[in-house]
Amino acid sequence: MTLKPFLIRYARQFGTLFGLVLLCIALWIATPYFLTSSNLLNIMEQSAINALIAVGMTFIIISGGIDLSVGSLVAFTGVVLAGFLHDGWPWPLAVACGLVAGLGCGIVNGLLVTLGRLPPFIATLGTMSVARGAALLYTDGRPSSGFDSGFRSLATGQVLHIPAPAVIMLVVYVLGHFVLTRTKFGRYTYAIGGNEEAALLSGVRVRLYKTLIYGAGGLLSALAAVLLTARLNSAQPIAGINYELDAIAATVIGGTSLLGGQGTMGGTLVGALIMGVLRNGLNLLGVSSFVQQVVIGAVIILAVLVDVLFKPKKK
Amino acid sequence: MPSLVSALRLRGIRKTFPGVLALDGVDFDLLSGEVHILLGENGAGKSTLMKIISGASRRDAGTMEIAGVPVDLTGPRHAQELGIGIIYQELNLVPHLSVAENILLGREPMLCPGVLDRRRLRRIAQELLDELGLTIAAGAVVSSLGVAEQQMVEVAKALSLDARVLIMDEPTSALTSQEIERLFATIRRLKARGVGIIYISHRMEELFAIGDRVTVLRDGRYIGTKAIGECTLDSLIAMMTGRDLDAQFPKEAARPGEVALRVEGLGRNGVLHDISFSVRRGEIVGLAGLMGSGRTELARALFGADAIDCGRIEVHGRERRIRSPREAIDLGLGFLTEDRKTQGLVLALSVQSNLCLPSLDKYARGGVMMETRERAAAGRMVDELHIKTPGLQQRADCLSGGNQQKVVLGKWLCTAADILIFDEPTRGIDVGAKVEIYRLMNRLAAQGAAILMISSELPEILGMSDRILVMHEGRIAREFSAGATQEQLLAAALGRSV
Ligand SMILES: Nc1ncnc2c1ncn2[C@@H]1O[C@H](COP(=O)(O)OP(=O)(O)OP(=O)(O)O)[C@@H](O)[C@H]1O
Ligand SMILES: [Mg+2]
Secondary structure, three states: OOHHHHHHHOHHHHHHHHHHHHHHHHHHHHOHHHHOHHHHHHHHHHHHHHHHHHHHHHHHHHOOOOOOOHHHHHHHHHHHHHHHHHOOOOHHHHHHHHHHHHHHHHHHHHHHHHOOOOOHHHHHHHHHHHHHHHHHHHHOOOOEEOOOHHHHHHHHOEEOOEEHHHHHHHHHHHHHHHHHHHEHHHHHHHHHHHOHHHHHHOOOOHHHHHHHHHHHHHHHHHHHHHHHHHHHOEEOOOOOOOHHHHHHHHHHHOOOOOOOOOOOHHHHHHHHHHHHHHHHHHHHOOOOHHHHHHHHHHHHHHHHHHHHHHOOOOO | OOOOOEEEEEEEEEEEEOOEEEEEEEEEEEEOOOEEEEEOOOOOOHHHHHHHHOOOOOOOEEEEEEOOEEOOOOOHHHHHHOOEEEEOOOOOOOOOOEHHHHHOOOOOOEEEOOEEOHHHHHHHHHHHHHHOOOOOOOOOEHHHOOHHHHHHHHHHHHHHOOOOEEEEEOOOOOOOHHHHHHHHHHHHHHHHOOOEEEEEOOOHHHHHHHOOEEEEEEOOEEEEEEEHHHOOHHHHHHHHHOOOOOOOOOOOOOOOOOEEEEEEEEEEOOOEEEEEEEEEOOOEEEEEEOOOOOHHHHHHHHOOOOOOOEEEEEEOOEEEOOOOHHHHHHOOEEEEOOOHHHHHOOOOOEHHHHHHHHHHHHHEEOOEEOHHHHHHHHHHHHHHOOOOOOOOOOEHHHOOHHHHHHHHHHHHHHOOOOEEEEEOOOOOOOHHHHHHHHHHHHHHHHOOOEEEEEOOOHHHHHHHOOEEEEEEOOEEEEEEEOOOOHHHHHHHHOOOOO
């Protein structure tokens, strides 16, 4: 591929990347510590959980849906996982079961949307509350802590001096990008979000694929729950509050259209990193968390505003 | 007769899109009270020129004068204020609002600021509709209307702006002949009032019926302007394409084989009743009927897109239950839908992705796309159908209307379907390309495909079919052999016995 069409096609992604670089330069000038390797790795690690959830969210939003339940699923799969661990299951098996639980919850979301014909917003609003309640019931509202070191190494371990969560995040993004751009599943995701009727009439099994897409969303929430539980060495039924909003924000900052049919994995990664960098930088600068909320909200609006203003006018 | 007052004057208009020179120094003059036909092949630049006139798109170079005054349009609103109304190729109504609300959208009468005067809204709209001789109720919800009626609502909307220039981009592509007559009557009335009308259509017979002058574009260049009286069909086609066209309907004799599709007693509550027919291999069966007679509903039911209540469907001699389009495709059916924008294309996806969407399994192994194979297949279709696009990765919504239609057709050639249902296959396609599509249908039939062709253009039905079915109110009213006349078909479609 020659450079020019490539640049035009991915202009939006490079725009966001440019924003990320600018942000980093600004923070570097404000506080030199920002650009140390330990801090950068730190940011990757802290962004990993949101970034993982955002992978699933990207698929769901491109397909024309939305998933509000991901934060609650993080809590629910986290306490389920903790249950298995405390029952003395070997940790890899427990993790696998936690992931399957997440996948199952996601598929339930998908079935509500496809077979139940509920609008995704409503279906996942419901499961958001159900999953949260189930997590609280299951634990009696108490966190459960103290896991073996093998499990905790998922969060504390390092590969080539890079924190394990960052490695997992990068691997998942490479995979996600591959699935979205190089597989039938990815192509159908775009087709369903772009024009569901046309996809259906072209023989796409819309219900099946939509269900799988929500399933993937649940699976990735569960993966995020694994990392969170390992990092905190504790599973909490009130974990993951507002995670859905962070994931949606990362996706949208990354250029995915809430109307469906358009978006990229690379964009979402940059979006998640922008949010991570911003939080980290504001913390370094000692900005209060109240102000941080205001700033992050403003950045979301700004990102989409730039998008709207620079998009070539519709005919 | 048209006056000699210039309504619109364009000189040296130029417009480029990435990779495409859409307009290259085009001149155009419109007089008050004339119907000026704009003619050109698919992708010649007609719609692009109209978008520039209506302020929806900016020209890169050239000048524009409205009634002798040079203007630089800032947007569609500005054009409206200067008396330019446009009816786009694709309908642009808000489906859930009423007819009246659509007609006066953005200019609603108010009781006081912020509060709608609904009664006056309804009354103004109804007056406009009545003036056009339409029987549409102003209170009706747009989505409950047929395509033709929606088209008329667009006309009423454009007129409510008191337009001095009215652009119609393929207004008749979804209309039946009576509806076209009604539209023409309206156009004549507007002419008499001194409105200048720019009219785009690929139905050549219309040009002679309604046009005063004609301007021809080819590949974005201005070819010439002539009075309609000086032109013949052949001379216009030669101007458009730069070459001569031999036959409008190159029908070849069919050699029907065994029955590919047999339908018996098919019914769908309230829409289809007791439908029985069959299509043989190598045969082109035309399906005629009025808008709303159930032709598209029948196609959707056969294709598994809508459920059926009773009846049998046999595919290649075996009874089948088709519950989804996927199952239909796996049985070798293909369905070219009538509305490319809402059913045919995923507009945000590339030409390549659209072409390969129904046949993706062929280009994937273990769920992973084999990019080279997919690209090769799509490239073949672009060549075979002469789809005009700067590249396979071009988004489908950047193609001209006729080229979009070719992409929809190409989808089903990629699947190698051998029972093809074509719903208005040549809608919006230029004369030259129509003949190419007819040839393609001949070739498919000769290779043993069974083709069911739905069309509202009776000449096309008569010219290309081996047998003709006519539907009326959800039933197959009559069957004709190839030698039927237009009058016979029309009578059957209207439910009269002949
Ligand atoms: N938004 C766009 N982006 C890129 N290319 C475009 C865009 N709109 C139109 N084009 C290109 O400009 C050329 C002229 O298109 P236009 O729609 O004006 O053709 P047309 O004469 O109306 O054809 P048709 O009879 O098929 O409707 C085509 O090659 C088309 O692909
Ligand atoms: Mg056009």
